[in-house]
Amino acid sequence: MFSDTEYDLIVVGAGHAGCEAAAAAANLGSQVLLVTMNMNTIAQMSCNPAMGGVAKGQIVREIDALGGQSGIITDRTMIQFRMLNRSKGPAMWSPRAQSDRMRFAEEWRLTLEQIPNVDFWQEAVTGLLIENDACVGIRTALGIEFRSKTVVLTNGTFLNGLIHIGEKNFGGGRAAEKNSRGITEQLMELGFEAGRMKTGTPPRVDGRSLDYSKMEVQDGDANPSRFSYLDTPPLTGQRPCYITYTNERVHEILREGFEKSPMFQGRIKGLGRATALAWKTKSTALPTRTVTRFLWSPKAGAPSNAT
Numbered sequence: 675m676f677s678d679t680e681y682d683l684i685v686v687g688a689g690h691a692g693c694e695a696a697a698a699a700a701n702l703g704s705q706v707l708l709v710t711m712n713m714n715t716i717a718q719m720s721c722n723p724a725m726g727g728v729a730k731g732q733i734v735r736e737i738d739a740l741g742g743q744s745g746i747i748t749d750r751t752m753i754q755f756r757m758l759n760r761s762k763g764p765a766m767w768s769p770r771a772q773s774d775r776m777r778f779a780e781e782w783r784l785t786l787e788q789i790p791n792v793d794f795w796q797e798a799v800t801g802l803l804i805e806n807d808a809c810v811g812i813r814t815a816l817g818i819e820f821r822s823k824t825v826v827l828t829n830g831t832f833l834n835g836l837i838h839i840g841e842k843n844f845g846g847g848r849a850a851e852k853n854s855r856g857i858t859e860q861l862m863e864l865g866f867e868a869g870r871m872k873t874g875t876p877p878r879v880d881g882r883s884l885d886y887s888k889m890e891v892q893d894g895d896a897n898p899s900r901f902s903y904l905d906t907p908p909l910t911g912q913r914p915c916y917i918t919y920t921n922e923r924v925h926e927i928l929r930e931g932f933e934k935s936p937m938f939q940g941r942i943k944g945l946g947r948a949t950a951l952a953w954k955t956k957s958t959a960l961p962t963r964t965v966t967r968f969l970w971s972p973k974a975g976a977p978s979n980a981t
């Protein structure tokens with residue numbers, strides 16, 4: 675045993691879910707250990723650096739009402755705010771913020787570090803300690819064991835994660851990050867069923883290579899609101915998003931590549947939302963459709979140009 679401390683709670687994975695779980699338990703007085711593969715990717719925004727949107731915006735506000743940190747951190751780091759669905763009734767209004775990806779992650783880390791009863795451990799968890807049919811802790815890749823009354827798994831997209839890019843596929847949790855092995859296998863031995871969900875993401879491009887003057891500007895709200903009901907700072911200096919459309923020539927190029935596409939060749943089998951891959955489906959299902967809307971968001975926020 676590496677540590678004599680028996681934690682109240684061990685949280686595996688410091689994504690958004692893990693950060694919120696660790697902060698909530700610690701703020702309620704629990705002694706918490708947050709174990710994550712890489713301290714530099716705490717609360718990393720995987721794809722679109724947005725919080726909220728339809729349905730998700732209401733959840734972030736509910737988390738805020740329950741005392742959570744997500745709304746506060748979004749308010750402190752956002753660079754654009756829009757209330758979606760304003761043309762409909764208030765029950766349909768959905769707050770959505772674009773955050774500065776780097777500031778968002780930094781703000782979460784600073785917030786967690788200010789909670790005295792959160793300890794951190796940087797390593798991959800490879801197994802659970804099971805005694806008398808109960809989970810009593812975790813084991814890491816180095817064989818180090820930590821004990822706790824409760825373990826919360828918030829591994830996100832990492833459990834036996836598989837990345838497909840064109841005709842290639844390889845194990846990975848996110849771009850340039852290893853997947854997590856061991857936990858799924860153990861859970862299955864214990865009688866759990868495991869399935870696979872998928873997500874999709876567009877390529878990142880260098881913002882300096884885009885001609886924004888040819889795009890439609892999508893500004894944030896003139897009077898931006900906030901996520902948190904607490905006294906978070908008002909948003910100043912908003913940045914716009916930009917909208918472009920595909921044309922028939924682009925669709926031709928896409929169709930030429932379909933035979934290399936893992937989705938269209940059936941190499942990806944799974945459940946889940948199509949996110950950014952939706953345009954592919956549209957191009958195939960509706961071959962006469964000539965435009966698909968693209969939203970270019972300031973992916974990384976200032977000062978980076980990754981878009």
Ligand SMILES: Cc1cc2nc3c(=O)[nH]c(=O)nc-3n(C[C@H](O)[C@H](O)[C@H](O)COP(=O)(O)OP(=O)(O)OC[C@H]3O[C@@H](n4cnc5c(N)ncnc54)[C@H](O)[C@@H]3O)c2cc1C
Nearest residue numbers: 687689690691710711720721798799829830831832854875
């Ligand atoms: C390419 C891509 C695009 C996506 N696009 C969208 C999108 O457009 N919209 C959307 O809503 N969602 C999208 N998602 C899903 C996104 O992952 C979730 O919305 C969100 O990040 C989930 O948060 P989380 O806290 O559950 O997990 P994650 O953010 O995935 O965090 C998991 C954390 O756990 C850590 N971890 C995992 N396993 C272990 C282990 N064994 N030991 C130690 N640490 C571990 C990881 O290092 C990571 O820090 C996308 C995901 C990917 C990969």
